[in-house]
Amino acid sequence: MGEQGYGAVGVIGLGSMGLGMAQSLKRAGFETIGCDVSAAALERFAAEGGGTTQAAAELGPQCEAIVSVVINAAQVEAILFGADGLAAAMRPGAIFLACSTVPPTFAKQTADRLAERGVLYLDAPISGGQVKAAEGALTIMASGSEAAFAKAGPVLDAMAETVYRLGDEAGQGSSVKMINQLLAGVHIAAASEAMAFGIKVGIDPETLYEVICKSAGSSWMFQNRVPRILTGDYHRPQSTVNIFTKDLGIVLDTARQHSFPSPLAATAHQLFTMAASAGMGGDDDSSVARVYERLSEIELPGDH
């Protein structure tokens, strides 16, 4: 028995975002079942009284809504349509909320395939980080049919502070998220280039941060990520380099499909790729600053 007679809700992928979202759903009164390949992740949620399973397909018969917070499109594809796939096990009329950042075309195609089985799909990429996930205060960039929004409503309310309703087709939410990631990725890389260059020409980095935050060169990412550069805090990632090689990869793939030039996204993607290539893929995404350090005679702040 869930909130207001709503059926059980499954959450696939109990990483830092998914766990917080599952906690928010549970707190809102939903019977919540977490699914992850990691036994440790499941134990964490079980300890809080949550339901658990390692097999996504098992969620199918039980759940009215399934929230997917896995890494990428390949994982969504495997979970839904791979061996022992979830798609075949879901109830007609149930909904799949796809919260990963995926290519817009993948979102559209997946929605169409689930529609053939009578399963609803909400294109629902998320933004806000793990703290807001745990608070049920995410931003969700959503698109989908009237029926999908109606079915997803109570679930969205439990997870999000802001739900943008961006269109009546899957893919539109993912398109807006993609553009956000283009900007976010370029801005993190630009913050790294700027701080590293400032240090190279002899500016005190704390002063530079303070002045830029109040000037026309500021960005949300500059304000959010540069403090990690100032303390050398690269090994407790809130978001990793690998996320941006992936998300800027989606930007570049989609741009290529449209024959659309994206020189800044391409340059930023190369910088994140350099960081990943240097072994920093699992580190905080502000590690792009360490690429500049490794290539020059500067010393970044902190002990990293």
Add this chain to the structure above:
Amino acid sequence: MGEQGYGAVGVIGLGSMGLGMAQSLKRAGFETIGCDVSAAALERFAAEGGGTTQAAAELGPQCEAIVSVVINAAQVEAILFGADGLAAAMRPGAIFLACSTVPPTFAKQTADRLAERGVLYLDAPISGGQVKAAEGALTIMASGSEAAFAKAGPVLDAMAETVYRLGDEAGQGSSVKMINQLLAGVHIAAASEAMAFGIKVGIDPETLYEVICKSAGSSWMFQNRVPRILTGDYHRPQSTVNIFTKDLGIVLDTARQHSFPSPLAATAHQLFTMAASAGMGGDDDSSVARVYERLSEIELPGDH
């Protein structure tokens, strides 16, 4: 007789910024003398009761402080040290406030050359735009000697809301301004790439602007410049494409002096250069979006 017994203040370059700064100085009680090669610019200031001259050297014997708001380092060089140069005409103990964005090394060298004549130099690049210039509410990123700050104090107070004191040598203020311009230029170009790509994939641009402004992809420049893209307002520039080909040029020249890599600044510089090459050099700097339009089958909003 100026404010509190301070001598006359000269302002060289009565463009949109310089005129506002001259007005702010006059309002604060300084005897203010404007200098410009344009007779029309001088007439505008004379009509408000300001003093005027077309010859910068004439300011020398009269002024205790001279504020330079010309376009670039080459103009500063010509005014100070060219034929009938101002440097030789300035009084010992007077101050030259250099407000243009110039290479940090140029600021240092110019300060040293003026010091040989007993003239003070304040490295004082400005930020804030023409409205804040007219309100006396600029941000100034300043560096210089104790004596330079002491002499400049009342003049800075009349022009600025915020004065960052960034070091005791000329060049440090220009270095911080240079980093700010690196970020500002990359962010304008990224905003253009993002909006154009969003339109290409079918997102409503007004909606995209609204969502991004509240998301992690936002920047000061995105919020400030995209409204011009949404209205197609490129021909009443508040800041031009040419400003950023120049300022990112300073970034690239300085980076090259230090053998420092700056791939994002270089890419953004190419995008502004494309805009200038396409005849948009005197247009609003958000015209980078029109580069993407010209290279693709999108149509930007507005009638431009």
